[in-house]
Amino acid sequence: MAMPKGPQAFPRTEYLRRLSAVKSEMQQRGIDVLIVTTPQNIGYLTGYTAKSAYVPQGLIVSLKDEEPTFILRRMDAPAAIYQTFLAHNQIIGYPEGLIGNLERDGFDTIVDFLLDSGVAKRRIGLEEKFLTPQTIAKFKSRLPEASIDDFSNGVSWIRLVKSDLEIAVMREAAAITDAGMRRAQEVVRPGVREADAAAEIISTLARGANGKVGTDVHHSFFLCASPRTGTCHIKWTEETFRESSQVNLEFTGVRHGYVSPLMRTLSIGKPSDRLRRIHEGEVAALEAALLTVKPGATCADVATAFKNTLRKHGFEKESRCGYAIGLDWLEPTASLKEDDRTILQPNMTFHLMLGNWIDEDFGYSLSETIRVTKGGVETFSKLPRELFEIHP
Amino acid sequence: MAMPKGPQAFPRTEYLRRLSAVKSEMQQRGIDVLIVTTPQNIGYLTGYTAKSAYVPQGLIVSLKDEEPTFILRRMDAPAAIYQTFLAHNQIIGYPEGLIGNLERDGFDTIVDFLLDSGVAKRRIGLEEKFLTPQTIAKFKSRLPEASIDDFSNGVSWIRLVKSDLEIAVMREAAAITDAGMRRAQEVVRPGVREADAAAEIISTLARGANGKVGTDVHHSFFLCASPRTGTCHIKWTEETFRESSQVNLEFTGVRHGYVSPLMRTLSIGKPSDRLRRIHEGEVAALEAALLTVKPGATCADVATAFKNTLRKHGFEKESRCGYAIGLDWLEPTASLKEDDRTILQPNMTFHLMLGNWIDEDFGYSLSETIRVTKGGVETFSKLPRELFEIHP
Numbered sequence: 001m002a003m004p005k006g007p008q009a010f011p012r013t014e015y016l017r018r019l020s021a022v023k024s025e026m027q028q029r030g031i032d033v034l035i036v037t038t039p040q041n042i043g044y045l046t047g048y049t050a051k052s053a054y055v056p057q058g059l060i061v062s063l064k065d066e067e068p069t070f071i072l073r074r075m076d077a078p079a080a081i082y083q084t085f086l087a088h089n090q091i092i093g094y095p096e097g098l099i100g101n102l103e104r105d106g107f108d109t110i111v112d113f114l115l116d117s118g119v120a121k122r123r124i125g126l127e128e129k130f131l132t133p134q135t136i137a138k139f140k141s142r143l144p145e146a147s148i149d150d151f152s153n154g155v156s157w158i159r160l161v162k163s164d165l166e167i168a169v170m171r172e173a174a175a176i177t178d179a180g181m182r183r184a185q186e187v188v189r190p191g192v193r194e195a196d197a198a199a200e201i202i203s204t205l206a207r208g209a210n211g212k213v214g215t216d217v218h219h220s221f222f223l224c225a226s227p228r229t230g231t232c233h234i235k236w237t238e239e240t241f242r243e244s245s246q247v248n249l250e251f252t253g254v255r256h257g258y259v260s261p262l263m264r265t266l267s268i269g270k271p272s273d274r275l276r277r278i279h280e281g282e283v284a285a286l287e288a289a290l291l292t293v294k295p296g297a298t299c300a301d302v303a304t305a306f307k308n309t310l311r312k313h314g315f316e317k318e319s320r321c322g323y324a325i326g327l328d329w330l331e332p333t334a335s336l337k338e339d340d341r342t343i344l345q346p347n348m349t350f351h352l353m354l355g356n357w358i359d360e361d362f363g364y365s366l367s368e369t370i371r372v373t374k375g376g377v378e379t380f381s382k383l384p385r386e387l388f389e390i391h392p
Numbered sequence: 393m394a395m396p397k398g399p400q401a402f403p404r405t406e407y408l409r410r411l412s413a414v415k416s417e418m419q420q421r422g423i424d425v426l427i428v429t430t431p432q433n434i435g436y437l438t439g440y441t442a443k444s445a446y447v448p449q450g451l452i453v454s455l456k457d458e459e460p461t462f463i464l465r466r467m468d469a470p471a472a473i474y475q476t477f478l479a480h481n482q483i484i485g486y487p488e489g490l491i492g493n494l495e496r497d498g499f500d501t502i503v504d505f506l507l508d509s510g511v512a513k514r515r516i517g518l519e520e521k522f523l524t525p526q527t528i529a530k531f532k533s534r535l536p537e538a539s540i541d542d543f544s545n546g547v548s549w550i551r552l553v554k555s556d557l558e559i560a561v562m563r564e565a566a567a568i569t570d571a572g573m574r575r576a577q578e579v580v581r582p583g584v585r586e587a588d589a590a591a592e593i594i595s596t597l598a599r600g601a602n603g604k605v606g607t608d609v610h611h612s613f614f615l616c617a618s619p620r621t622g623t624c625h626i627k628w629t630e631e632t633f634r635e636s637s638q639v640n641l642e643f644t645g646v647r648h649g650y651v652s653p654l655m656r657t658l659s660i661g662k663p664s665d666r667l668r669r670i671h672e673g674e675v676a677a678l679e680a681a682l683l684t685v686k687p688g689a690t691c692a693d694v695a696t697a698f699k700n701t702l703r704k705h706g707f708e709k710e711s712r713c714g715y716a717i718g719l720d721w722l723e724p725t726a727s728l729k730e731d732d733r734t735i736l737q738p739n740m741t742f743h744l745m746l747g748n749w750i751d752e753d754f755g756y757s758l759s760e761t762i763r764v765t766k767g768g769v770e771t772f773s774k775l776p777r778e779l780f781e782i783h784p
Contacts, residue, residue, distance in 0.1 A: 003622055003752035006629065050625040051612060054722065075711055075749045079623040096711040100727040133525045195605035199598035202609060206591035213587035216627050217594060219611040220443060230395055231471040233442040235608050237398065319467055319488040330446065335492040357467045360395035 006082040009047055009256035014165050015085045016066070018045055021158045023063055026151075032122040034061040034151055035110060035139075036068075038130040040257075040328045041155040046070060046086055049216070049257045050079035055099060056106030056135075060113065071110050073099065107135050111142045125151030129332075153332055160324050160333050162347045166258065167371060170326065170349060172212045174260035174369060174380030176253020179209040181264055181383055188266050189392050190243045194236040198223055205253050216254040220261070220329055224248040229363045232355055244269040248365035250355065257327050260380045261351055263367035268390045278364045279387045281313025282354050286366060286385065289321065289336075289352060293370060293377035299340035306354070307338065317356045325351040325369060348372045398474040401439055401648035406557050407477045408458070410437055413550045415455055418543075424514040426453040426543055427502060427531075428460075430522040432649075432720045433547040438462060438478055441608070441649045442471035447491060448498030448527075452505065463502050465491065499527050503534045517543035521724075545724055552716050552725050554739045558650065559763060562718065562741060564604045566652035566761060566772030568645020571601040573656055573775055580658050581784050582635045586628040590615055597645050608646040612653070612721055616640045621755045624747055636661040640757035642747065649719050652772045653743055655759035660782045670756045671779045673705025674746050678758060678777065681713065681728075681744060685762065685769035691732035698746070699730065709748045717743040717761060740764045 022045065026034055036042055039053040045068060046059060057072035067090050070080050074093030081091055094109040114120065120143055128136055129152040140148055162170070183204040187197045202221060208214045223236040226245035241247065245268045252261035267275060288309035292301045306321045322336030326349050334342040336350060349371050357363035366385065371378040414437065418426055428434055431445040437460060438451060449464035459482050462472050466485030473483055486501040506512065512535055520528055521544040532540055554562070575596040579589045594613060600606045615628040618637035633639065637660045644653035659667060680701035684693045698713045714728035718741050726734040728742060741763050749755035758777065763770040 004619060006620075049627075050623065051614075051627070052625045075624050075747075078620075078749065078752045078755075079626050081752065082620060082623060083626070100712055100715070100729060100732070128526075129524050131525075132521050133523075133528055134520075136525055193605060195598050195600060195607075199595035202598055203591035203595035206587050206594055208587060213585060213630050215587075215630065217590075217609065217611075217613070219609075221609075222443075227396060228398075228470070228474055231442065231474060232467050233444045234471050234475070235441075235443070236605075238605050238607065320492055323492070337492060340492070355467075357470065360470045360473065363470075 002088070003078045003081045008085055009169065010165055012085045014163060015045060015047065017163065018158070019061065019068065022061055022155055025154050025158065026061070026063060026125065029125070029149065029151070030123055031125040031149055031151065032063055033114065033119050034125040035127070036061060036155060037127045038155070041127065043257050044155065044159055044327055046084040048080055048084050050076060050083060052076040052079070058107070058110045060110065062117070069113065071106065071113060073106060107138055111139060114143065119146070121145045123147045123149060125149050125154070127152050156331055156333050159326055159331055160348055161345055162326055162349055164347070166326065167347060169255045169258045170260050170369070171380055173253040173255040173258050175209040176205055176212070176214050176255070177251065177260050177262045178381055178383050180205045180251055180253060181249065181262055184249055184266065185388050185390065188241055188247055188268065188390055190241050190268055193240050194223055194225055195238065197241070198236045201251065205251065208253070212255065214253050215256055218252050218254050218259060218329065220250070220252070222250040224363070227361055230357050230359055230361045232357055232363065241268055246275060248355070248363060250365060250367070252329070259325065259329050260369040261325070261329065261367065262369065262381050262383065263353065263355055263365035264383070264388055265365045266388045266390055271387055271389065274362070275364065275387065277313070278315055278356065278358070281310050281315045282356065282364060282366050283385050284313060285310035286352065286354055286368065290370070290377050290379070293344060293372055295344055295346055295372060295374065297344050299334050299336050299342045299344070300338050303336045303338045303340070315356065315358070317354065321354055322350045322352040325349055344372045346372055346374050394480070395470045395473045400477055401561065402557055404477045406555060407437060407439065409555065410550070411453065411460065414453055414547055417546050417550065418453070418455060418517065421517070421541065421543070422515055423517040423541055423543065424455055425506065425511050426517040427519070428453060428547060429519045430547070433519065435649050436547065436551055436719055438476040440472055440476050442468060442475060444468040444471070450499070450502045452502065454509070461505065463498065463505060465498060499530055503531060506535065511538070513537045515539045515541060517541050517546070519544050548723055548725050551718060551723055552740055553737055554718055554741055556739070558718065559739060559741070561647045561650045562652050562761070563772055564602070565645040565647040565650050567601040568597055568604070568606050568647070569643065569652050569654045570773055570775050572597045572643055572645060573641065573654055576641055576658065577780050577782065580633055580639055580660065580782055582633050582660055585632050586615055586617055587630065589633070590628045593643065597643065600645065604647060606645050607648055610644050610646050610651060610721065612642070612644070614642040616755070619753055622749050622751055622753045624749055624755065633660055638667060640747070640755060642757060642759070644721070651717065651721050652761040653717070653721065653759065654761065654773050654775065655745065655747055655757035656775070656780060657757045658780045658782055663779055663781065666754070667756065667779065669705070670707055670748065670750070673702050673707045674748065674756060674758045675777050676705060677702035678744065678746055678760065682762070682769050682771070685736060685764055687736055687738055687764060687766065689736050691726050691728050691734045691736070692730050695728045695730045695732070707748065707750070709746065713746055714742045714744040717741055736764045738764055738766050
């Protein structure tokens with residue numbers, strides 16, 4: 001029996017539009033065939049969100065074919081049939097004998113496919129950042145007459161400017177994030193175990209909001225409570241929340257792989273003067289940054305506005321104040337930092353990330369996920385930029 | 393103020409034992425200094441479980457130093473202080489200016505440290521599988537007089553045999569997995585949204601079992617319901633469970649990074665004959681495999697026993713029937729397949745993974761996480777090997 005096609009997150013025309021942008025970039029670089037291996041880029045071009053990138057797989061985009069060919073492990077092919085817009089015969093499963101095999105692996109199947117397609121002497125693009133040196137060497141030695149170019153961030157730069165359809169999905173993700181953050185305000189109480197609060201928040205992120213389920217729970221979920229507010233990437237601990245303490249939160253809802261993260265700080269009891277001061281400075285700096293966002297401004301302009309305002313309040317933030325975001329959190333392209341001259345365009349989206357880890361044992365969390373609009377900026381979250389006080 | 397040390401998952405002596413095994417392997421290969429970059433290996437040698445590996449970081453293990461040096465992004469250093477057994481001054485945070493910087497990154501800080509340590513002409517081991525070609529080239533060009541060797545799976549092979557302390561933690565993870573699987577039997581019902589069931593199961597995995605919280609929710613969580621039982625790596629969909637359908641589950645509890653996954657198949661209503669037949673064959677084959685597990689047998693013996701018994705029941709399983717497991721799911725070493733001659737030793741642990749994706753639209757899930765004992769085998773889960781029937 002054949003696997004049916006599942007409901008698609010985007011229409012076929014949307015994927016063809018994305019592919020067309022990638023092909024333009026390939027043409028500009030003189031590349032005939034591109035092997036996409038970065039999981040987010042495969043998802044972007046096909047709709048695939050299954051978690052199989054721990055074994056070899058690749059999407060082969062050729063200038064001469066409308067649809068790409070997806071070569072992946074045979075046991076993952078049914079998920080590709082179900083999830084992607086690709087025709088059934090564009091999906092090729094390689095045999096299980098290539099798993100845990102030191103001689104040959106799934107990348108050999110991809111090379112075989114290239115050889116059979118008659119492109120052995122053409123220019124082939126690889127995403128080298130997502131390949132091991134051994135795999136790159138395999139492509140070079142098995143395709144000695146091809147010219148092999150690195151195309152690592154080529155697709156990611158195209159992802160930077162979203163379509164209106166992608167923006168709609170990010171708004172759905174944001175509504176889920178907001179639901180999770182509201183749940184956090186309900187369940188964080190002194191004496192409650194951090195893990196139990198995390199369980200409630202995460203289950204809210206899975207259930208979703210406004211009738212749209214969370215399609216995933218992102219592995220980046222951070223709950224850093226006193227005395228760990230100086231940390232930023234720990235999940236939670238075995239401890240219980242304390243009276244007169246602080247909780248820094250960072251997480252996102254997920255829709256079809258798209259995210260819209262949010263950071264907020266909770267104060268259990270009255271916030272300390274130090275916490276209130278940093279909060280006031282950060283909110284003012286965030287608002288200054290938002291005022292600079294518009295087409296034609298640069299990433300540097302946003303970062304400079306943020307940092308200058310924060311400095312007036314007596315604080316510094318060492319790390320960048322944001323990065324491009326969309327499909328599966330961090331996009332490895334534009335950064336909101338003082339030396340990034342990327343020019344903002346409508347429908348670029350960023351996580352304006354103002355987390356500030358000031359001292360080993362003191363940090364503060366605040367962020368907005370934003371979209372550059374024609375006239376300025378849209379923030380996806382509907383939550384206030386408050387220090388959420390918990391008074392049990 | 394200084395960050396305090398948090399409660400440690402393992403005593404210092406356990407980490408020193410692991411380091412000592414790594415140093416023996418280094419000595420055998422003539423390597424003076426090893427740069428550990430695989431996140432699981434860093435965790436194994438230090439206790440670090442924060443999620444910061446998306447930026448450069450490395451643990452420097454030197455034959456001449458008892459404790460390694462951990463170089464990571466400055467904002468992540470407090471988490472390293474809190475979570476690891478390392479002395480405060482063995483943890484070095486590199487500045488934020490190296491993030492999103494095309495000229496220099498955190499690996500330059502590691503190279504600087506090596507140069508300052510006077511090892512520029514020594515033999516240095518890298519885990520090349522976890523580095524980009526650009527980073528490997530950087531090490532080679534900035535350390536032209538060093539001899540640089542690939543040590544990719546060196547630490548992973550040491551991880552294969554667990555200590556009794558690790559086994560105890562895996563048993564805690566297994567109890568959490570069992571709690572999640574029992575919750576699944578309670579919440580999977582016709583008309584329930586898959587996402588709502590996932591929310592309940594995942595929150596159970598975070599809450600934990602027997603007073604031990606889940607310290608993480610692993611991103612590998614798979615719920616493949618009809619008509620998607622032929623897929624294996626999709627999380628869940630926006631649909632509701634149907635009458636007379638099937639749900640394949642695979643997930644794990646997590647304790648301090650350690651996992652003990654389990655797969656089971658649920659039948660909503662009376663199972664089809666096809667499902668019952670594959671279940672009976674797989675259980676018989678699983679039991680045959682378990683009977684072969686003992687020190688001195690090989691991975692191939694286990695796989696052969698499984699496959700021969702399954703064949704007698706009229707089925708084939710194309711994929712391997714398991715792999716080494718422990719810290720963060722799949723360990724890239726021993727596989728339970730017919731050509732893997734790895735000899736079983738006490739306290740090796742495997743995910744005996746009998747998922748069988750027979751057809752595009754039909755598959756079946758069953759597994760046990762097991763330990764090789766002195767006399768045979770221990771299965772960590774306490775759940776029966778049943779096809780769980782849901783009769784609402």
